[in-house]
Amino acid sequence: MKFSNSYSQLDNVFYQRTSPAQVSRPQLLLWNQELADQLLLTGDFCRDKALLAQYFSGNRILEGADPIAQAYAGHQFGSFNPQLGDGRAHLLGEVLSDNGLRYDIQLKGSGQTRFSRQGDGKCAIGPAVREYIMSEAMYALGVPSSRCLAVTATGDLVFRETAKPGAVVTRVAASHIRVGTFEYFAARGDLESLEALTGFAINRHFPEITLNSDLDRSQRVLHFLSAVIDKQITLIVNWLRVGFIHGVMNTDNTAISGETIDFGPCAMMGIYHPGTVFSSIDTRGRYAFGNQAAIGQWNMARLAEALLPLIDEIPEKAVALAEPLIRQFSRDFEQAYQLMLANKLGMASLTAQSNEQAGGPTASLAEDLLAQMQEQELDYTQTFARLTLSLENAEEAAKLSHELGPWYGKWRTLLTDEGITADTAKSLMADTNPVVIPRNHHVEAILTEYEQSGDSREIDDFLTVLRTPYKLLPQTQKFQDLPADGDRHYRTFCGT
Numbered sequence: 001m002k003f004s005n006s007y008s009q010l011d012n013v014f015y016q017r018t019s020p021a022q023v024s025r026p027q028l029l030l031w032n033q034e035l036a037d038q039l040l041l042t043g044d045f046c047r048d049k050a051l052l053a054q055y056f057s058g059n060r061i062l063e064g065a066d067p068i069a070q071a072y073a074g075h076q077f078g079s080f081n082p083q084l085g086d087g088r089a090h091l092l093g094e095v096l097s098d099n100g101l102r103y104d105i106q107l108k109g110s111g112q113t114r115f116s117r118q119g120d121g122k123c124a125i126g127p128a129v130r131e132y133i134m135s136e137a138m139y140a141l142g143v144p145s146s147r148c149l150a151v152t153a154t155g156d157l158v159f160r161e162t163a164k165p166g167a168v169v170t171r172v173a174a175s176h177i178r179v180g181t182f183e184y185f186a187a188r189g190d191l192e193s194l195e196a197l198t199g200f201a202i203n204r205h206f207p208e209i210t211l212n213s214d215l216d217r218s219q220r221v222l223h224f225l226s227a228v229i230d231k232q233i234t235l236i237v238n239w240l241r242v243g244f245i246h247g248v249m250n251t252d253n254t255a256i257s258g259e260t261i262d263f264g265p266c267a268m269m270g271i272y273h274p275g276t277v278f279s280s281i282d283t284r285g286r287y288a289f290g291n292q293a294a295i296g297q298w299n300m301a302r303l304a305e306a307l308l309p310l311i312d313e314i315p316e317k318a319v320a321l322a323e324p325l326i327r328q329f330s331r332d333f334e335q336a337y338q339l340m341l342a343n344k345l346g347m348a349s350l351t352a353q354s355n356e357q358a359g360g361p362t363a364s365l366a367e368d369l370l371a372q373m374q375e376q377e378l379d380y381t382q383t384f385a386r387l388t389l390s391l392e393n394a395e396e397a398a399k400l401s402h403e404l405g406p407w408y409g410k411w412r413t414l415l416t417d418e419g420i421t422a423d424t425a426k427s428l429m430a431d432t433n434p435v436v437i438p439r440n441h442h443v444e445a446i447l448t449e450y451e452q453s454g455d456s457r458e459i460d461d462f463l464t465v466l467r468t469p470y471k472l473l474p475q476t477q478k479f480q481d482l483p484a485d486g487d488r489h490y491r492t493f494c495g496t
């Protein structure tokens with residue numbers, strides 16, 4: 001593994017240089033060979049589980065790594081906390097992947113740092129394995145996401161409500177720069193670091209902005225903000241496409257790269273309802289399924305605020321330049337969201353009328369379906385998968401026509417009117433509507449079983465199914481049945 005360490009070459013206000021904690025008995029629990037191959041991780045040590053456990057528990061440091069804990073701040077449930085940072089994570093460095101892109105390799109659960117506050121710096125096996133499963137599922141679903149290379153048991157206990165076995169999860173992401181990283185320097189009035197961070201983030205994620213020599217500083221920063229907003233829109237539209245609820249969309253959990261990070265209290269929506277919330281601490285539903293776009297926009301407004309001093313020295317002027325980009329979020333999101341729903345219904349673009357006016361036939365057809373799903377308490381994933389199937393299966397079509405009433409006929413008529421054949425619609429829908437999601441009750445059952453038996457075969461089976469979410473495998477059904485209680489009693493917790 002060949003590291004570069006561009007982040008740790010920034011000024012030391014950006015991080016604390018610190019080593020992961022030593023652990024008692026490291027044991028490799030999960031290893032992601034496909035990801036290792038993509039990261040061009042070769043060499044004998046990759047075949048030596050004991051050695052991998054040493055490296056990915058933090059007991060040994062890979063050659064060339066320069067471990068740091070990154071500083072960041074963040075708005076948590078709307079309140080600003082100026083001092084967060086990696087309280088239980090160590091960034092080892094960056095590697096070049098087979099796609100020519102640079103990825104961070106970070107250990108999480110790897111011990112205390114200067115940013116730990118009251119925390120123990122650790123992670124239990126359950127949340128570590130959960131992050132591995134959920135992030136791999138998201139990646140396979142085609143949703144921008146951080147991924148996991150490994151989960152390593154530490155052999156040490158972690159004290160939560162009870163004593164639990166500890167683990168270190170190795171996370172891979174395009175970077176770990178968060179909206180909260182910008183807020184950290186803005187709140188301190190450290191404009192020099194803010195500018196350095198912005199330059200770093202632009203080089204790393206949007207090099208085309210650096211290459212455009214026509215832009216002055218203000219324009220570069222505005223282009224950057226706009227590019228981050230576009231990525232957030234794409235991310236959230238994808239979450240809504242597959243029924244993902246992040247659960248803790250604080251600005252410290254919002255990556256500039258536009259990837260899903262921090263899988264602490266996340267969950268999947270079964271029965272469609274925009275108010276769906278599973279996180280035990282989200283008592284007011286701030287991060288409910290249907291609120292995610294509005295929160296995404298709110299988070300982008302926090303990023304814009306942090307960037308204001310780089311946009312113009314005169315605050316009013318800076319606001320006047322940044323504000324239209326934040327307002328544009330709503331329009332761009334709506335467009336992307338409606339297009340995504342159209343795709344879920346087999347239409348590659350919004351119909352001509354929908355493009356001209358909000359509430360055109362495609363948009364209202366989709367809205368009507370969602371309203372009906374909500375009222376009839378239908379499963380989101382299953383309903384779209386059944387609609388897909390119904391295009392080639394008359395029996396399914398008859399059933400749906402009965403269950404959904406006139407809506408079904410209206411949809412088929414619109415497809416015909418738009419000149420879209422059943423085959424064309426079906427192939428688009430099959431690529432847009434997953435038949436497999438990491439259903440909450442299965443994720444929990446698998447984690448419980450694993451914590452009791454230590455046998456990872458069931459996890460492997462589950463992952464095999466999750467890795468082909470648009471295809472039914474013989475063993476798929478086993479992991480796709482619906483929970484008896486419709487997830488009404490399901491709760492998630494931050495993995496702290």
Ligand SMILES: Nc1ncnc2c1ncn2[C@@H]1O[C@H](COP(=O)(O)OP(=O)(O)OP(=O)(O)O)[C@@H](O)[C@H]1O
Pocket residue numbers: 084085086087088089115116117118119120121122123252253261262263264494495496
């Ligand atoms: N057990 C812990 N020990 C020390 N710090 C912690 C612990 N758990 C969380 N924190 C810190 O609390 C803050 C918020 O935690 P949060 O649950 O959002 O993040 P996380 O799951 O630790 O990490 P990430 O966002 O990197 O996935 C972060 O600064 C995090 O480092």
Ligand SMILES: [Mg+2]
Pocket residue numbers: 252253262
């Ligand atoms: Mg976090």
